[in-house]
Amino acid sequence: MIDPSFAFSKKENNFSMVKRAFLYIRVSTDEQAKGYSPDHQEEQLRKYCGIFGIEVVAVFKEDYSAKTFERPEFRKLLELAKKNKGKIDYLLFINWSRFSRNTADAYSMIGTLRKLQIEPQATEQPLDLTVPEQKMMLAFYLSAPEVENDRRSLNVLAGMRRARKSGRWPGNARIGYKNIRDEKGSAWIVPSDQAPLMIEAFNEMEKALITQKELFLKLKRKGLKCAEKNFYYALKDPIYCGKIFVPAYKDEEACYVKGVHDPLISEELFMDVQDILSGRKNKYPARQTRNDELPLRGFLECPKCGGNMTGSASKGNGGKYYYYHCQPGCKERFKAEDANKLFLKELSKIRANSDILEAYHIALKDKFSENEKDASKTVQKLNEEIKKNQERIFSAEKKMLDEEIAASEYRSIKNRYESTISDLMREKAKMETLDSNYLDYLKGSVAILKSIDRAYESADLVIKQKIIGSIFPEKLIFENNQYRTKSINRAVALIAQNNSKLLGHKKGLNENLIIQSSNVGPVGIEPTTT
Numbered sequence: 001m002i003d004p005s006f007a008f009s010k011k012e013n014n015f016s017m018v019k020r021a022f023l024y025i026r027v028s029t030d031e032q033a034k035g036y037s038p039d040h041q042e043e044q045l046r047k048y049c050g051i052f053g054i055e056v057v058a059v060f061k062e063d064y065s066a067k068t069f070e071r072p073e074f075r076k077l078l079e080l081a082k083k084n085k086g087k088i089d090y091l092l093f094i095n096w097s098r099f100s101r102n103t104a105d106a107y108s109m110i111g112t113l114r115k116l117q118i119e120p121q122a123t124e125q126p127l128d129l130t131v132p133e134q135k136m137m138l139a140f141y142l143s144a145p146e147v148e149n150d151r152r153s154l155n156v157l158a159g160m161r162r163a164r165k166s167g168r169w170p171g172n173a174r175i176g177y178k179n180i181r182d183e184k185g186s187a188w189i190v191p192s193d194q195a196p197l198m199i200e201a202f203n204e205m206e207k208a209l210i211t212q213k214e215l216f217l218k219l220k221r222k223g224l225k226c227a228e229k230n231f232y233y234a235l236k237d238p239i240y241c242g243k244i245f246v247p248a249y250k251d252e253e254a255c256y257v258k259g260v261h262d263p264l265i266s267e268e269l270f271m272d273v274q275d276i277l278s279g280r281k282n283k284y285p286a287r288q289t290r291n292d293e294l295p296l297r298g299f300l301e302c303p304k305c306g307g308n309m310t311g312s313a314s315k316g317n318g319g320k321y322y323y324y325h326c327q328p329g330c331k332e333r334f335k336a337e338d339a340n341k342l343f344l345k346e347l348s349k350i351r352a353n354s355d356i357l358e359a360y361h362i363a364l365k366d367k368f369s370e371n372e373k374d375a376s377k378t379v380q381k382l383n384e385e386i387k388k389n390q391e392r393i394f395s396a397e398k399k400m401l402d403e404e405i406a407a408s409e410y411r412s413i414k415n416r417y418e419s420t421i422s423d424l425m426r427e428k429a430k431m432e433t434l435d436s437n438y439l440d441y442l443k444g445s446v447a448i449l450k451s452i453d454r455a456y457e458s459a460d461l462v463i464k465q466k467i468i469g470s471i472f473p474e475k476l477i478f479e480n481n482q483y484r485t486k487s488i489n490r491a492v493a494l495i496a497q498n499n500s501k502l503l504g505h506k507k508g509l510n511e512n513l514i515i516q517s518s519n520v521g522p523v524g525i526e527p528t529t530t
Contacts, residue, residue: 019054021090022077022118025061026098028403038063041094048092048123057088065403066101069109081116091120096141098122101402103142163187164246167260172411175226175234176264189261197224198240202265205235205273212277233415235277236422241270245418245425247390254386254425274426293322294336295464296343301475302326308475311336324478339478346483348453350471350496357449360495382428389417389424449495 025041038061049056058080062073069075081088091113093099099120100106113120121127125141127134163170169189173179176198177189197219204215216224216231224231238245238256242263248254291297294311302309307327313320322336393414400410448455456467468476474487 019052019089020057020087021049021054021092022081022088023049023056023059024074024077024091024093024098025059026066026071026073026093027063028065041098044094045092045123054090054092066097066099067402067404068102069100069105078112081113081118086117088116088118091118093120093122095122095124096138097144097148100142101148103139106142161246161249164244165257167244167257169239169244169259169261174237174239175224175230176240177261191262191264194223194225195264197222198234199264201231201235202240202269202273205276206269208276229412230415233419235273236419237415238270238422240264241267243267245422247393247421248387253383254390254421256425271426274423278423291322292461293340294324295461296324296336296339296468296476298465299468299472299476300324300339301477302330302332303477303479304332305330334478338481342478342481343476343483344453344457347456350452350492352449352495356495379428382424386421386424386428389421393417393421449492 023042023045025038025045027038027041042059042061046056048054058077060073060077062071064071064073069078077091081091096106099122100109110120119129122141125137127138127141129135129138160170168187169177170187173189173192176192176195178192180188180190182188200222201215201219201224204210204218205212210218212232212235213228216228219231226234234240239259239261240263242259242261243256244259246255246257291311291313293313297311298308300309301307305326307330309324309326309332311322311324313322315321323333324336324339325333396405396410396413396417399405400407452467452471456464459467471489471492472485472487473489474485477484
């Protein structure tokens with residue numbers, strides 16, 4: 001604030017004239033928390049002025065970082081000095097770290113002040129800058145705080161990295177967790193009262209029945225406490241399945257480590273949600289039901305009206321009886337038990353042709369070999385993108401530590417780029433896993449193709465519906481105790497092709513399934529045409 005007793009007047013060229021000064025007092029939030037007092041600085045500066053007969057014109061106090069001169073009070077100080085050029089002699093502060101913690105900016109500001117005929121001076125580190133040798137001391141006083149800042153940033157980054165590599169989360173707890181300290185003072189995260197809501201979030205998202213926004217609003221009504229964008233970032237954070245992301249540093253590559261905290265969900269559920277969020281995973285109609293008695297619900301077309309059939313249970317004397325039925329207005333209805341048994345019987349007719357299966361195996365091996373170089377280039381590009389996003393996080397973290405940006409802004413930036421990195425890491429992991437384990441994939445697919453009905457019968461509901469959706473991209477029609485479909489998966493049809501039946505019967509699903517020529521389109525309801 002400005003001393004009201006002071007009235008600016010033109011200075012006279014008189015050696016005995018009273019000198020005038022601005023007092024500048026700065027303390028950062030962290031320093032103030034450690035006991036640094038602005039009042040103490042002002043007391044020392046006023047005492048100094050009293051000893052040397054300097055008139056205090058104005059006092060500027062602020063709680064702001066000295067990394068740059070973009071500080072509210074300092075801007076006011078500079079504006080007032082420019083309006084009254086030549087009327088202020090000194091800008092006084094306790095030490096040079098109060099003035100600046102950036103050497104280059106400090107020299108530039110000293111030049112600006114001198115043009116305004118103001119001499120900046122630290123009362124505890126006084127310098128006579130007309131003496132050339134004292135400029136060396138100025139360089140030391142200015143660079144020391146900057147070095148201290150850089151060292152502190154490196155120490156914090158190193159500490160956070162060590163914590164992550166050991167499986168501990170060093171920052172503010174994510175939604176569903178809370179920060180605690182054990183008896184040794186070590187930081188931990190444990191599930192909070194929000195944990196059940198985050199578990200529900202992943203389970204609901206995995207069903208793919210509602211949008212992210214609808215899910216957020218639903219959980220918000222139940223008591224979820226977070227911003228909408230933070231909720232979206234949380235759904236992509238591997239911390240919920242017990243993994244902690246360790247960014248790349250120097251020669252060390254980025255990686256995921258097993259966290260020491262309790263996971264809220266399984267890794268499988270987390271990856272399923274990521275595939276749904278990224279659009280990599282098909283949203284099968286199977287998501288519409290969790291009833292083991294109705295595996296075909298969502299895959300059936302009404303033979304009478306062409307509408308989508310659903311399913312439900314009816315209560316009778318012997319308990320519940322399940323039926324597949326059309327929508328209201330259509331009376332098509334049949335027992336689920338009969339339809340399920342006949343579907344399994346039809347699946348048993350699908351058998352892989354051993355010669356074609358062998359050709360399939362060889363062709364895929366050759367294809368993997370051809371794509372190996374391309375895959376290597378893709379992985380390299382993914383690594384470059386991962387590194388680029390990690391550098392953005394490091395840059396934001398440094399700015400936060402240097403108090404250039406607020407902690408909330410840093411968290412927002414960090415969440416956004418960590419989400420992107422997670423997606424890139426998953427893409428990289430999938431490519432590397434596919435390249436290294438493709439023989440296992442081929443072996444598993446061959447086993448299923450050799451006996452699809454057994455694989456289907458022993459699977460749980462979700463896998464059953466994936467098998468149905470994979471073989472039949474369009475609806476099945478059940479009529480007169482047999483199935484037919486408009487199209488089937490071409491790859492399955494070709495592998496199950498039986499050359500001796502290329503001109504076989506047209507009844508039922510089996511013939512529609514296996515009578516496929518590589519030169520014609522998929523067989524539908526109508527007979528095959530060339």
